[in-house]
Amino acid sequence: xxxxxxACAAIEAVxxxxxxxxxxxxxxxKALQSKRVGVTLAESPWPLAFQFDADAPLTVRVHERVDxxxxxxxxxxxxxxxxxxxxxxxxxxxxxxxxxxxxxxGDIQVAQAFSQLLGELDIDWEExxxxxxxxxxxxxxxxxxKSAANGFSRVATSLHNTVRNAVLEEKPIAAHxxxxxxxxxxxxxxxxxxxxxxxxxxxxxNSANSxxxxxx
Amino acid sequence: xxxxxSPASDVSPGANQGQQETTHxxxxxxxxxxxxxxxxxxxxxxxxxxDVMNDMMSMxxxxxxxxYTLDCSGVRAGQxxxxxxxxxxxxxxxxxxxxxxxxxxxxADINDSMLKVGRDKLRDKGLVSNLxxxxxxxxxxxxxxxxxxxxxIAFGLRNVTDKDKALASMFRVLKPGGRLLVLEFSKxxxxxxxKVYDWYSFHILPKMxxxxxxxxxxxxxxxxxxxxxxxxxxxKSMMENVGFDQVTYHNMTGGIVALHRGFKF
Ligand SMILES: C[S@@+](CC[C@H](N)C(=O)[O-])C[C@H]1O[C@@H](n2cnc3c(N)ncnc32)[C@H](O)[C@@H]1O
Numbered sequence: 187x188x189x190x191x192x193a194c195a196a197i198e199a200v201x202x203x204x205x206x207x208x209x210x211x212x213x214x215x216k217a218l219q220s221k222r223v224g225v226t227l228a229e230s231p232w233p234l235a236f237q238f239d240a241d242a243p244l245t246v247r248v249h250e251r252v253d254x255x256x257x258x259x260x261x262x263x264x265x266x267x268x269x270x271x272x273x274x275x276x277x278x279x280x281x282x283x284x285x286x287x288x289x290x291x292g293d294i295q296v297a298q299a300f301s302q303l304l305g306e307l308d309i310d311w312e313e314x315x316x317x318x319x320x321x322x323x324x325x326x327x328x329x330x331x332k333s334a335a336n337g338f339s340r341v342a343t344s345l346h347n348t349v350r351n352a353v354l355e356e357k358p359i360a361a362h363x364x365x366x367x368x369x370x371x372x373x374x375x376x377x378x379x380x381x382x383x384x385x386x387x388x389x390x391x392n393s394a395n396s397x398x399x400x401x402x
Numbered sequence: 403x404x405x406x407x408s409p410a411s412d413v414s415p416g417a418n419q420g421q422q423e424t425t426h427x428x429x430x431x432x433x434x435x436x437x438x439x440x441x442x443x444x445x446x447x448x449x450x451x452x453d454v455m456n457d458m459m460s461m462x463x464x465x466x467x468x469x470y471t472l473d474c475s476g477v478r479a480g481q482x483x484x485x486x487x488x489x490x491x492x493x494x495x496x497x498x499x500x501x502x503x504x505x506x507x508x509x510a511d512i513n514d515s516m517l518k519v520g521r522d523k524l525r526d527k528g529l530v531s532n533l534x535x536x537x538x539x540x541x542x543x544x545x546x547x548x549x550x551x552x553x554x555i556a557f558g559l560r561n562v563t564d565k566d567k568a569l570a571s572m573f574r575v576l577k578p579g580g581r582l583l584v585l586e587f588s589k590x591x592x593x594x595x596x597k598v599y600d601w602y603s604f605h606i607l608p609k610m611x612x613x614x615x616x617x618x619x620x621x622x623x624x625x626x627x628x629x630x631x632x633x634x635x636x637x638k639s640m641m642e643n644v645g646f647d648q649v650t651y652h653n654m655t656g657g658i659v660a661l662h663r664g665f666k667f
Contacts, residue, residue, distance in 0.1 A: 188654050191469040220479075220502075240479075240502050247499065249473045257478050 190232040190250040197234075198248040205244055205303070215244040217299035224251065224259035228266040235259060236300070261292035261300070274305025425563055428626030437563040438539070442513055444620045445489070445561075449515040451615040452490050453523075458610055459621075464557075465492075467659050470652070471554060471585045472496050474663055480504040481551040486540055486572065487511055487558020491520035497554075498529045508550075510538040511558075540568040545575045556585040560631045570644040576666045582646060584637065587628040588653065588660035595656045603628065634660050 205215065215238070223236040233251045238244060251257075265273065265288045272278050273288070276298045282288035290297045423434040432440060448455065456464050471493065477483055479502040485494040488509040497507045509524070511517045514537055521535050538544050540555065540562050553572050562568045572582050590596040603625035611621025632640065634651050637660075641649045646664030653660050 188466045188470045191466040191473065194473075195466065195469060237500075239499055247496075249469070252470075252473050255473070255476055257476060 193232070194234065194248045194250055198246065201248065202245055205246070215299070215303050216242075217295065218246075218303060219244065221260045221293075221296050221299075222257065223296060223300050224262040226262070226264040227270070228264070259292065261290065261294070261296040263297055263300070264289040273301045276302045276305065426630050428623040428630065434563055438512065441561045441563075444623050445513045446515045447617050448615060448620050449490075449513070449519050452516070452519065455611065455615055455621075458614060459607060463655060467585060467654055467661070468492055468496075468556060470654060471556060471583055471661055472500070474583060474652075474661060475500075475552050475554065476581070477501060477552050482506045482508075482549060482577075484508045484510060484543075484545070484550045484553045484575065486538075486543075486553055486555040487561070488554075488556075489513075489516045489520060489558070491524050493554050493556055494520070494533065495524055495527060495529055497552075498524070498533050501532060503532060506532050506534065508534045508536055508545075510536045510540075510543070512537065512539050541571055542567075543571045543575050547574050548577045549575045551577055551580045552583070553580070554583045554585065557587070559584055559586050559637075560627050565632075566640060566644060569641055569646075573645045573666055578666055581663060581665050582641070584641070584662040585659060586637070586662070587631055588637075588651075588657055589633040591653060591657040599656075599658060634662075637662055 218238040219242070220240040221238050223238075224233065225236060226233045235249055235251050235255075235257070237247045237249070239247070263273075265282075269282060269287045272282060279288065279290070279294070279298060279301060283290060424431045425434040425437050426432070427437050427440045445452075460467075475483075475497075477497060477500045479500070481501050482505060483494075483497045483501060485491070485497060485507065488494050488511050491509050494507050494509040501507060509517070509520055511520070517535055517537055524530075524533055536544065540558065541564050553576055555572070559565055559568065569582075576582060590599050604622075607625050608618040608622045611624075612618035615621075631637075634653065634657070638649050638651055641662060641664045645666065647667050649662065649664040651660045651662040
């Protein structure tokens with residue numbers, strides 16, 4: 187199966203759906219009309235191009251740049267997956283470039299508009315669903331989803347901060363799969379250590395509370 | 403009963419002058435002059451259900467094959483593109499967006515019913531300004547020399563009676579520097595996979611054709627015509643023979659289809 191095309195089709199479908207759900211995205215994306223953004227992810231074997239159509243409402247075509255594709259791009263962005271989430275904050279771009287974690291060739295304003303579009307996609311999912319089902323159902327579903335999502339986003343934020351610190355302190359930035367495997371081994375080892383420590387603490391506590399311990 | 407050696411050319415000239423030229427229509431041998439109308443019959447009868455069947459039969463994967471074709475086209479704003487044997491216009495629709503208002507896309511097909519379905523579909527999508535529809539035979543394209551930056555023929559070459567003539571005609575209307583992309587069923591590269599695929603094509607496919615389009619014969623023809631089509635290397639040399647340069651092909655889904663690409667310099 188043409189895997190790159192499958193990936194592109196999925197990204198394209200999601201992105202276009204998001205843009206169309208978020209009413210303000212189309213107006214904000216004006217700066218991107220007719221623009222072509224090349225994106226190379228360090229971890230991905232396929233260099234991609236995001237081609238925005240000329241006419242409104244904004245739509246994008248995502249495709250693999252096959253070997254001899256020499257179609258010029260307005261802006262070429264190269265980065266690694268770990269930087270991807272930060273790209274959504276357009277004000278971070280200069281910082282990321284300075285840190286060498288992001289490479290932008292060409293029109294920086296296009297890069298900014300692109301990252302803004304990704305970052306500010308602010309979709310009222312409840313309204314989207316309500317327009318397809320009914321309000322009560324949508325509301326109930328969304329309150330339960332929201333509480334689950336809140337829990338999830340807390341975990342995600344703390345994880346994100348941990349990763350961010352690790353990334354800032356240690357270069358190179360891109361995490362190699364082996365490094366990730368090693369990392370999870372270390373986490374396992376750490377968990378075992380803390381478990382042991384807990385048991386040890388309990389033991390100490392018990393012995394401290396026992397009359398014998400008091401004498402010792 | 404099956405002929406596994408793909409012929410380099412579709413038409414086998416009769417030994418004697420007075421004898422009729424014959425060609426294959428699926429596994430049957432017919433007069434070369436008849437093939438076009440037999441093929442027309444097939445596409446007349448499948449036109450209305452063509453898109454649904456395409457999705458069903460390939461489980462949607464034909465969309466990815468076409469996507470790869472688009473990715474290899476290198477087509478950009480302002481260019482002229484010919485989608486030959488374009489049928490219901492899947493590729494033409496995408497090209498229309500890619501070339502924009504300053505470009506032009508010609509959707510050409512020999513069959514009026516297919517062309518009509520295509521035209522209606524593209525109009526419904528709001529694509530009009532840069533699209534033209536031409537009823538044309540791939541063997542004798544009604545365009546001046548050096549007209550197009552890119553020509554695609556997707557799942558069409560198989561149905562053409564004289565493939566060499568058609569390839570030469572495409573070469574003629576292509577601009578120097580332009581490229582031809584032939585997306586077509588080919589020979590699976592893996593033996594076991596090939597067996598499964600055969601079973602699917604000859605047992606499941608015609609039944610699906612019967613159930614969905616009430617037309618098992620057309621889909622039987624489809625399966626047969628796929629087997630009779632030249633394999634990867636043969637098609638490559640056919641393209642080189644009419645003048646194409648830097649001809650390469652890329653197998654997809656285990657060689658079920660291949661995308662051939664050649665340039666005119
Ligand atoms: C299987 S359909 C492919 C349609 C479309 N390209 C797609 O990929 O969905 C094959 C098309 O080839 C057309 N065709 C067959 N013989 C042809 C010829 N000699 N010249 C031009 N088109 C032809 C048929 O009418 C039919 O629409």
